[in-house]
Amino acid sequence: MSVHGSRWADPAPLEISRPRLPWWTLLPRWVKYLIAPFVFTWLVCWLLLQLGRVLWRYPLTVTVAVLVGWLQATAGHWVLAFTLLAVVLVLALWRWRHASSFDRFVAPQPRTEFRRFSVYACQWRTVMRLSDLVKTSRGKEYRPKLGWVRSEGWRDRVRVRMVKGQAPEQWELRASGLAHAFKAKSCRVRVRKPGRLELDLVHRDPLVRPVPVPALTDDAASVDLKRVTVGRTETGKPWRVRLLGTHLLTVGVSGAGKGSLLWSIVWALAPLIRSGRVRLAGIDPKGGMELGQAPEVFSRVVFDNGPDAVALLEEIAATVKERATRYRGRLRAWTPETGDPFILLVVDELADVIAYQTDKGLRERASRAVQTITSQGRAPGVCVLGLLQDPRKEVISFRHLFSTRIAMRLDEKAQVDMVLGDGVRERGATAHEISEHTPGVGWAKEEGRREPFRARAFHVTDTDLDELVTYVTGVPVHRADVLAFPTPQDGSQSGGVAA
Numbered sequence: 001m002s003v004h005g006s007r008w009a010d011p012a013p014l015e016i017s018r019p020r021l022p023w024w025t026l027l028p029r030w031v032k033y034l035i036a037p038f039v040f041t042w043l044v045c046w047l048l049l050q051l052g053r054v055l056w057r058y059p060l061t062v063t064v065a066v067l068v069g070w071l072q073a074t075a076g077h078w079v080l081a082f083t084l085l086a087v088v089l090v091l092a093l094w095r096w097r098h099a100s101s102f103d104r105f106v107a108p109q110p111r112t113e114f115r116r117f118s119v120y121a122c123q124w125r126t127v128m129r130l131s132d133l134v135k136t137s138r139g140k141e142y143r144p145k146l147g148w149v150r151s152e153g154w155r156d157r158v159r160v161r162m163v164k165g166q167a168p169e170q171w172e173l174r175a176s177g178l179a180h181a182f183k184a185k186s187c188r189v190r191v192r193k194p195g196r197l198e199l200d201l202v203h204r205d206p207l208v209r210p211v212p213v214p215a216l217t218d219d220a221a222s223v224d225l226k227r228v229t230v231g232r233t234e235t236g237k238p239w240r241v242r243l244l245g246t247h248l249l250t251v252g253v254s255g256a257g258k259g260s261l262l263w264s265i266v267w268a269l270a271p272l273i274r275s276g277r278v279r280l281a282g283i284d285p286k287g288g289m290e291l292g293q294a295p296e297v298f299s300r301v302v303f304d305n306g307p308d309a310v311a312l313l314e315e316i317a318a319t320v321k322e323r324a325t326r327y328r329g330r331l332r333a334w335t336p337e338t339g340d341p342f343i344l345l346v347v348d349e350l351a352d353v354i355a356y357q358t359d360k361g362l363r364e365r366a367s368r369a370v371q372t373i374t375s376q377g378r379a380p381g382v383c384v385l386g387l388l389q390d391p392r393k394e395v396i397s398f399r400h401l402f403s404t405r406i407a408m409r410l411d412e413k414a415q416v417d418m419v420l421g422d423g424v425r426e427r428g429a430t431a432h433e434i435s436e437h438t439p440g441v442g443w444a445k446e447e448g449r450r451e452p453f454r455a456r457a458f459h460v461t462d463t464d465l466d467e468l469v470t471y472v473t474g475v476p477v478h479r480a481d482v483l484a485f486p487t488p489q490d491g492s493q494s495g496g497v498a499a
């Protein structure tokens, strides 16, 4: 268009976008009337579902809120105040008089509901976005769903439904960030079923206190070689290891508490050792520093890594072969009914026998014998318990022959993978982070079980070992008393004279 011959230009073009109305407002009125009942029903169902979800997730909060409202409405605020005071007093008394049952029956539910709301529900969206665990497609955000939560005091178990297309490994990579975001010490990722995970957000270590050994039992029938109790897991359950049909490798730095696992096993087997149904053989290249504490419970024990140790290994390897020949066609595996004792071979500092031995001939013979026993000994009733400090391949190339592996405190991350297998550290088995103040704590990985677990072996003291020897041999043990160094009578500072 032109005004007085010139072209007209709009001085201020409208730059706002047209308001977008929801599509249903454009429907004809009669269609709206037609679909209104369906929309209303859907809305009611949705509201009921939301209400159900709140009830399901916060049953205690909802119940208390309803009761408080009802009391207030029917009996007035004085009755309400007195009732609340009475409930608080009863609970406080319960907590004071019987903390363990209070912690078991009362505390978990309110704690769970409080933490679910204040820690997880409130921050879930933000944490998921900042941790890169949401996905966006065609402008729509797909977020992992927060499911069931259970707060157990020392850890929170949080179930998660992953976004489609996500893998547990993505969560494992972000575990440390999630732990920090939710103010936990560590976060472990477990796969529950396809698409579903469970996060363990750990706040404190339930294994800080040593676990005392249980009383020795006279009932040999109660000892099951498939479930020998050697300590407690972090969930408070007994730590049971399988000896029949498996071999155990325990790796840890010096002072990690490997000895406590060894003695916990011997302690649990004591009734069978006494009755002769289990026979212990031991090799301790440290000159008896470990097995020399109770040599009486072993039927054969060698305190070096020389020819005697190799001869013992070869003898047991020959027994394995002989039993296998004898059982062939008759039995698939050892049972007590065979009349043969179950043999537990304990090798402390396994590396000294199969790797650090300077005599090449002895080293190779020892290594061959141990490999024979570990590869063929399961069925004929022979189990090897190997204790080791260095898990490198150059030291032990046949780690895979030990189907139960326990990583106690280790120096390096890489060693965790060497002991427990690839990927187990990412699932939370951080053996390199075990505190030096908790000897006896370790991560165990059993064959056929995807998830590792953390546990602490019993603390077997010198007095317990004396009791063990007395129990097995029937002869009371008297350790030499350690006398205090005599103090000078005249109060002089000069050194004493050796007696």
Ligand SMILES: Nc1ncnc2c1ncn2[C@@H]1O[C@H](COP(=O)(O)OP(=O)(O)OP(=O)(O)O)[C@@H](O)[C@H]1O
Residues within 6 Å of the ligand: 210, 211, 252, 253, 254, 255, 256, 257, 258, 259, 260, 261, 290, 389, 439, 440, 441, 456, 457, 458, 459, 460
């Ligand atoms: N389960 C346990 N609970 C409490 N204390 C423990 C436990 N196990 C071991 N300890 C303590 O830790 C210290 C080291 O334990 P231990 O000698 O068994 O370690 P280790 O791994 O066998 O070391 P090394 O390889 O040098 O023999 C000991 O003083 C012991 O009393």
